[in-house]
Amino acid sequence: MVFLAASLISIASFRTAAQTERQADSIPSPEEHFGHVMGADGQLADWNRLAAYYRLIEERSDRVVVREMGQSTLGKPFYVLFISSPENLARLDELQRYNAILTDPRGYSDAEIEDALEQGRAVVAQSYGLHASEVAATQASAELVWSMATRNDEDMQQILDETVAIVFPSMNPDGTTMLADWVDETRGSEHQGAGQPSLYHPYIGHDNNRDAYMQNTAESVWVSQILFREWTPQGYIDHHQMGAYGPRIYVPPYAEPIRPDADPLVWREMAWWGSHMAYDLESSGRDGVAGASIYSGWGHFGFHWITPFHNIAGMLTESASANLAWPLYVHPDQLEGRPGRGLPEYKAQVTFPNPWPGGWWRVRDIVEQQLTASISALDNAARNRRTVLRNHYLKATRQIQRGERAEPVHNGPTGDLAAFVIPAEQHDASAAHEMIEKLLLQGIDVQQATEDFVHEGRAYGAGSWIVSMAQPKRGLIRWLLGQTYYPDNSYTRYRDGSPIRPYDLSSHVLAEFMGVTAYPVATHVTAAAGRLEPDFSVAVRGGLPYVTSGIEPTGSVKAGDFGYRLDGRQNAAFAAVNRLWDDGVSTIRRISAPAPSENLDRDAPGARSSNGQRTGDFVLPAVVDVDRLRRVASATGVSFEPLNEEPTTTVPVTRKRVGMYQRYYGGNMDEGWTRLVLERFGFPYETLLDARIRSGRLIDDYDVIILPEDNPIIMKGPGDGEQLDGYLARAVAAAPPAYQSGFGKEGVKALEQFVLDGGTLMTFGESGTLAIDEFDLPVRNVVAGLDSMEYWSPGSTLKVHVDVEHPLAWGMSSMAYALLWGGQAYTVVPTARNEDAARVITFPDAGEDRGNLLRSGWLIGESVLSQRAAMLDVSHGEGRVVLIGFRPQHRGQTWGTFKVVFNGIMGE
Secondary structure, X not given: OOOOOHHHHHHHHHHHHHOOOXXXXXXXXXXXXXXXOOOOOOOOXXXXXXXXXXXXHHHHOOOEEEEEEEEOOOOOEEEEEXXXXXXXXXXXXXXXXXXXXXXXXXXXXXHHHHHHXXXXXXXXXXXXXXXXXXXXXXXXXXXXXXXHHHOOOHHHHHHHHHXXXXXXXXXXXXXXXXXXXXXXXXXXXXXXXXXXXXXXXXXXXXXXXXXXXXXXXXHXXXXXXXXXXXXXXXXXXXXXXXOOOOOOEEEOOOEEEEOOOOOHHHHHHHHHHHHHHHHHHHHOOOOOEEEOOOOEEOOOOOHHHHHHHHOOEEEEEEEEOOEOOEOEEEXXXXXXXXXXXXXOOOOOEOOEOOOOOOEXXXXXXXXXXXXXXXXXXXXXXXXXXXXXXXXXXXXXXXXXXXXXXXXXXXXXXXXXXXEEEEOOOOOOHHHHHHHHHHHHHOOOOOEEEOOOEEEOOEEEOOOOEEEEOOOOOHHHHHHHHOOOEOOOOOOOEOOOOOEOOOOOOOXXXXXXXXXXXXXXXXXXXXXXXXXOOOOOEEEEEOOEXXXXXXXXXXXXXXXXOOEEEEOOOOHHHHHHHHHHHHXXXXXXXXXXXXXXXXXXXXXXXXXXXXXXXXXXXXXXXXXXXXXXXXXHHHHHOOOEEEXXXXXXXXXXXXXXXXXXXXXXXXXXXXXXXXXXXXXXXXXXXXXXXXXXXXXXXXXXXXXEXXXXXXXXXXXXXXXXXXXXXXXXXHHXXXXXXXXXXXXXXXXXXXXXXXXXXXXXXXXXXXXXXXXXXXXXXXXXXXXXXXXXXOOEOEEXXXXXXXXXXXXXXXXXXOXXXXXXXXXXXXXXXXXXXXXXXXXXXXXXXXXXXXXXXXXXXXXXXXXXXXXXXXXXXXXXXXXXXXXXXXXXXXXXXXXXXXXXXXXXXXXX
């Protein structure tokens, strides 16, 4: 447990003494400060003005402490606010210690626990503005903070006395300003109300909440630091907006299905807290309050869906949207329910007793109902402080006890589960270390073996990691490390049997995504081991957070007779090579055929041939300056091993000139994620907009062009009878001329000419359709046009076979997991030149037994994928098209398949 810095406590104590006589009326209301009520038509305060307001309130109030966690992606201050009574703020460190005892009661006496229950305060965290286009929340948070700083009625005094409110006033400061600027730019024009044309988080847009368990962005790191390690609140509410044509606000509980293996109390608590919110909303005259609908209990592992497995009542509110920042008129017949998620009709029912009749809907309406819900949550905690705290203790204790009993888990293989053991010897050592750090960032206890041991018949080396289930976050461990099957039942299918799309992926198994082996064991591990004690620090460089924990591997440098060898199975090796290129080292080659050896096993984790060589390893001559290598080894954690025998064959590697397509209409999150991954590993690239593609002669400036996962129609631009529907159709129709996108037939011709001239076009997922159709490639996507009863893979990890001798797969394991979210699968159409298409990755034979392809998630139609290609290398003219039917870099999480991208942009 990490405790608050002493400086924060001393500041709080000083302020308590210095400001006791200041009057609430010295703090201007938001309307007085900003010149309008929060949520006024067409008025949005940007982050700079909001941040200044919070600093002003802190200066004049003894109830509010503003803590600057660090920088956002674009360098803005990232704030978390602590709001409570002056007396509570003066002893915030003491309250944090009480909270830590109840969060993890192991090792504490009954008397210490009872003291924590008596002396502790209920901790409620709430976050606003994560999705910046949902504009009301950042405006509502300003009014909430002012209200808590100035109200002196009995109810507010009870809230301040009995709770510690943690407020994230904007989870996306950069997006808050982007949207305010966009509203100003379009105000009064015919495009007023149009969506922001680009991603409203600089890298990942709407996916920023999907980053809670990987923490690839600075904002995720700061929020997780508070929620998962420093405080672990009893309740957490994330305030959002949804579509305009349904209920006015959704409050907990979630709809079916739920993701099990959290303590059952957490689901009861969500219903309890949600009922309190609904009661207060109805009492305040708000119509259209819905619960137990729309949002399923099995969602993505974003902040409000991962927190239940931290024993936090993790919840969200979802308010109906207006016309961005302007009013929207909604006709009664435009209101509708959500079939399959607890609201089949827009009519009164137990969890929706008072439907909104329609009419004008404004941002101010959203602000008011978010304020009511926010204060209601705090009121519930204040009125029931001891119950809330005892539930927190009970959840943690019962999860520990379940782990001690090695109870089985749900929706996975049957059998007792006492722990996961993660061998030190892994195919990609850098991925394993990265995954361990991600577990530690979640506040999960990890032990590391100090000597070799054998458990349940399997031998493990010293340095292997042990993750016991006998700890408070047992449920979280289960989902991050254990095989998962998404439920297939009446809650997940419509009446006609067709599947209901999961809210996000059907699996979030971090170990599978990262290509790391984690063995479940049925009995407790008794090997000699020590608990890892990370000491986290974070630096934001180039917009990306670089986290150090003190447990990172230390790279070494050892020279051999023929120079140095760098293990090409490690993702970190590619970062090392990029650093070497940045440092002027150009004499880098890759082994295409190792020196002969009788003991080469490329797939056994950690196995080495007698000469230590593998296909795909990087080699450097002995003349390379050793100080340069040491700097790179220290920065990346990789080791430069001695090359004592000359490989049979090597090929040079050079830095490729990489371009990546980017479009408007809200931006493409897959493109943003690809940028994030490339930058994280040091690959330079250029962004290609439509005009550059249409101008042609792409081969003059680029060797590789990447088309991230996207709709081919939106990339080309609608036309020629091709039509868009849904969100994209509305975005295209509303976009100002300066933000119209699509490279058209001219761009398609330029891309094909680029390939014919010798370039490499790399496509992810659906974008492969553009190359297949427009270039007339001898390839067919076998899942195209199939309905969901014939083929269905909603974010599942599937087993694949990899041709590790193909240069695009160097460093991969011959058996891997690919994340397929819809995606594509290929067959080669027979021609006289079948050899022009090479299979790099192939789905295995489905056979007679189901389960040969699916590792985790939900899959319908295994036979459709059976023995089809998941990745093809297709020659076309002098160049090639690399079709990757899955998402190899998905959300910066799928470390296990990063190498097929890296290999494609690092070659001869």
